[in-house]
Structures are given as structure tokens and as C-alpha cells.
Amino acid sequence: MLDRQDILAVCPDIPVLVGEPMRRHTSFAIGGPADLMALPNSPAALAALLTLARRRETPVLLMGNGTNLLVSDRGVRGLVIKTHSGLSGLRRSGECEIVAGCGALLSELASAAARWGLSGLAFAHGIPGTVGGAVYMNAGAYGGEMSHVVRRTSYAGTTGQFGVLTGPAHEFSYRRSFFTGHRGAFALEITLTLTPGDPEAIRAETEALDERRRTSQPLALPSAGSVFKRPPDGHAAPLIEACGLKGARVGGATVSDKHAGFIVNNGGATCDDVRRLIEQIQERVRAETGVQLEPEIGLVGDFGAGGAARGGER
Numbered sequence: 243m244l245d246r247q248d249i250l251a252v253c254p255d256i257p258v259l260v261g262e263p264m265r266r267h268t269s270f271a272i273g274g275p276a277d278l279m280a281l282p283n284s285p286a287a288l289a290a291l292l293t294l295a296r297r298r299e300t301p302v303l304l305m306g307n308g309t310n311l312l313v314s315d316r317g318v319r320g321l322v323i324k325t326h327s328g329l330s331g332l333r334r335s336g337e338c339e340i341v342a343g344c345g346a347l348l349s350e351l352a353s354a355a356a357r358w359g360l361s362g363l364a365f366a367h368g369i370p371g372t373v374g375g376a377v378y379m380n381a382g383a384y385g386g387e388m389s390h391v392v393r394r395t396s397y398a399g400t401t402g403q404f405g406v407l408t409g410p411a412h413e414f415s416y417r418r419s420f421f422t423g424h425r426g427a428f429a430l431e432i433t434l435t436l437t438p439g440d441p442e443a444i445r446a447e448t449e450a451l452d453e454r455r456r457t458s459q460p461l462a463l464p465s466a467g468s469v470f471k472r473p474p475d476g477h478a479a480p481l482i483e484a485c486g487l488k489g490a491r492v493g494g495a496t497v498s499d500k501h502a503g504f505i506v507n508n509g510g511a512t513c514d515d516v517r518r519l520i521e522q523i524q525e526r527v528r529a530e531t532g533v534q535l536e537p538e539i540g541l542v543g544d545f546g547a548g549g550a551a552r553g554g555e556r
């Protein structure tokens with residue numbers, strides 16, 4: 243198993259944290275200690291970390307901004323690599339392209355696009371994750387999704403090779419991509435193709451979508467966004483609401499009164515509270531409507547012997 247000195251020997255100038263509480267790095271504010279957490283500051287440092295971990299057979303959890311993760315109360319064994327904010331570079335390339343580091347926030351990317359008069363990312367401004375995390379699960383909102391704008395992605399593969407995906411090789415579909423099918427492959431740099439537009443009109447569209455989000459989502463409380471994927475016909479939130487589950491609570495975890503698709507942390511919620519509430523929702527919705535809800539959030543970390551994660555696990 244790696245230790246801090248092993249990492250500093252190959253990447254001397256990056257932050258390496260020992261026993262770092264994951265709740266400080268997740269939008270749910272939930273999660274026990276990571277054995278080791280490294281924050282690379284360049285693609286070369288990220289590549290060196292991945293190579294070192296592979297050579298030393300150390301498990302890696304790569305995270306962006308931790309906004310779609312539910313982390314075990316026992317924490318994460320091995321190495322957590324966090325890409326935000328050390329890998330957040332953004333640059334314009336040619337007339338209509340932007341090249342983004344995997345750790346850049348979607349809000350920063352969308353704001354830069356508006357400044358440069360490039361349209362196509364208003365949908366993404368209010369999604370609190372990184373570009374890499376958004377490519378991973380083909381994040382989307384209000385009719386837009388990453389598949390509409392991502393053209394090319396350089397990546398580190400599962401066996402240590404580096405490669406490039408273009409167009410259909412991303413295998414995008416609803417909340418899926420090449421990366422959900424190849425766990426252990428990581429997006430490094432992403433090229434997006436946009437269309438020319440008027441900066442003021444782009445800003446107005448962005449503000450209108452952000453306002454829709456503010457009025458419909460419980461943004462003041464810690465959460466990981468929508469807990470469940472859309473079922474084949476319709477949305478999860480109306481089903482949950484129709485089953486009378488708004489306000490349902492386990493420990494510090496509550497089904498939001500504002501948006502039944504969100505579970506919020508009302509203070510002191512544990513991973514276990516959220517998992518039990520998810521199970522209660524799934525059971526009730528299945529019993530009353532016959533629909534099996536599938537988690538969208540990723541359950542990660544150490545669940546001990548016999549404590550295997552269920553649903554949405556990484």
C-alpha cells in the first residue's frame with residue numbers, strides 16, 4: 243500500500259492528505275476518512291499518480307467535485323485523486339472550440355463560453371460538478387447534455403495506456419458514457435464544440451435556467467442532486483411525491499419538501515441514513531407503482547465485509 247512519502251517522491255509539489263474526511267469534499271457533506279488524498283496540479287502529475295497506484299496495486303477513487311457521490315461512513319481505502327481544482331485549465335481553441343481540464347467546474351466553463359460568445363452550455367452552468375465528472379455520466383439538464391457538445395476526450399485507460407475518444411466513441415446515452423462502461427478509465431482533457439452566439443443573449447438564457455433551478459431545487463442544503471435516474475416513462479420525483487414520501491426521514495437524511503427527487507442532509511446525516519432512506523423510497527415506489535427506481539448517485543468507499551454497496555455503486 244502507498245504512503246504519503248511514496249506519492250511525494252514522484253509528485254513533490256502537490257497536496258497529499260492523510261486520513262482526510264471525505265465529508266469535506268462531497269456536496270452531501272457525508273463520508274469518512276480517505277486513507278490518502280492527492281490533488282494533482284497538472285496532467286503529468288495525474289498520469290504519474292495513476293501509474294504509481296497501478297504499480298503498487300493501490301485502489302484509486304478518482305473524483306471531480308464530489309457532487310454525485312455518497313461516500314461510506316467508514317471512508318475510502320487506498321488513494322483518492324481529486325481533480326478539482328488543480329486540473330481546471332480552460333482555453334479557447336480555434337473559432338468555436340474550448341479545451342477544458344477534467345477538473346474545471348461546469349460553471350466556470352459555461353461562464354467562459356458566454357464571455358467568448360460561444361453558445362451551447364447554458365444548461366450546464368447550474369450543475370455543480372466538474373467537466374470530467376459530467377462527461378463520466380453525460381450530465382444534463384433542461385434539454386441539454388454533454389453529448390451535444392463534447393467532441394474529443396483524452397483519457398487514461400484501465401491498463402495504464404493513454405488514448406483519445408472522438409464523437410461516437412464516447413458511447414454517450416442517458417447518464418452513461420464510455421467511462422461508466424470502463425471503470426478505472428479517466429477523462430483527462432475534453433474538447434467541446436460550440437456555436438457562435440451573442441454574449442448577452444447567452445447570459446440571459448443561463449440566468450433564466452439558473453432561476454428555474456433556484457425555484458425548484460433545495461440548493462441551500464447539502465445534497466447530491468437528483469438521487470434517482472429517470473424511469474423509462476417520466477420522472478422519479480412525481481412518483482416519490484405521489485407515494486407521500488416528501489419529508490420522509492431517516493436520521494439526518496430527508497426527502498426534500500421542495501423537490502422529492504432530492505435527499506438532503508439536514509445536519510449530521512450519515513451514509514447509512516441516506517442508504518436506508520433510498521431503500522425505503524425504492525420499496526414504497528415499487529409497491530405502489532410497480533416502478534423500480536435506480537440510483538443516479540454513486541455509492542463509494544469501504545462498506546466492510548458483507549456490507550456490499552447496492553445500486554449505483556462504483
Ligand SMILES: Cc1cc2nc3c(=O)[nH]c(=O)nc-3n(C[C@H](O)[C@H](O)[C@H](O)COP(=O)(O)OP(=O)(O)OC[C@H]3O[C@@H](n4cnc5c(N)ncnc54)[C@H](O)[C@@H]3O)c2cc1C
Pocket residue numbers: 269303304305306307308309310311325344368369370371372373374375376377378379380381382383421427428429430459461465466467468540556
Ligand atoms: C444541487 C445539485 C444539482 C445537480 N443538478 C444536476 C443536473 O441538473 N444534471 C445532472 O446531470 N447532474 C446534476 N447533479 C449531479 C452532479 O453535479 C453531476 O453528476 C456532475 O456531473 C458530477 O460531477 P463531479 O465532478 O462532482 O463528479 P464526482 O461526484 O466527483 O464523481 C462522480 C463520478 O464521476 C467519476 N469521475 C469524476 N471525474 C472523472 C474523470 N475525469 N474521468 C472519469 N470519471 C470521472 C467519479 O469517479 C465518480 O464515479 C447535481 C448535483 C447537485 C448537488
